[in-house]
């Protein structure tokens with residue numbers, strides 16, 4: 001037997017795939033070839049270790065950890081999907097508003113309706129506008145008067161306004177964060 005065939009014969013022997021004649025030839029070669037005997041010993045030793053060692057079992061909490069990971073991934077996916085839903089919803093609302101405005105524009109542009117608009121709508125709108133203008137001017141003069149002569153009323157009004165704005169700002173800034181923290185704690 002040649003040394004180059006020996007490695008293959010050794011592994012076939014360990015797998016029980018050699019007939020008696022082949023086994024005898026292999027043993028005869030190993031008896032006088034030191035290199036192949038060394039290889040035989042190494043391979044035999046390794047294969048005995050592998051047979052004695054039970055298959056590596058996963059850690060006891062492996063399944064639980066995988067499960068937790070899958071749940072987290074699912075929660076993340078749901079959050080992303082929810083965000084996309086909100087986004088699409090608001091886009092839909094804005095789209096509906098745009099369509100409504102466009103329809104109104106088209107309707108008002110119809111010749112017959114334009115006459116109605118010119119006859120009834122515009123004077124009414126003009127009246128409303130003049131009333132608003134009067135109210136605006138009155139409001140402006142009151143504010144102007146107050147700013148000309150600072151008084152305790154103005155100062156306290158400003159303070160109340162500032163406090164209200166701060167409270168509103170705090171609510172707007174802190175509320176989504178609290179909600180987000182709750183969501184994160186749950187997942």
Ligand SMILES: [Zn+2]
Nearest residue numbers: 003006033036
């Ligand atoms: Zn040999």
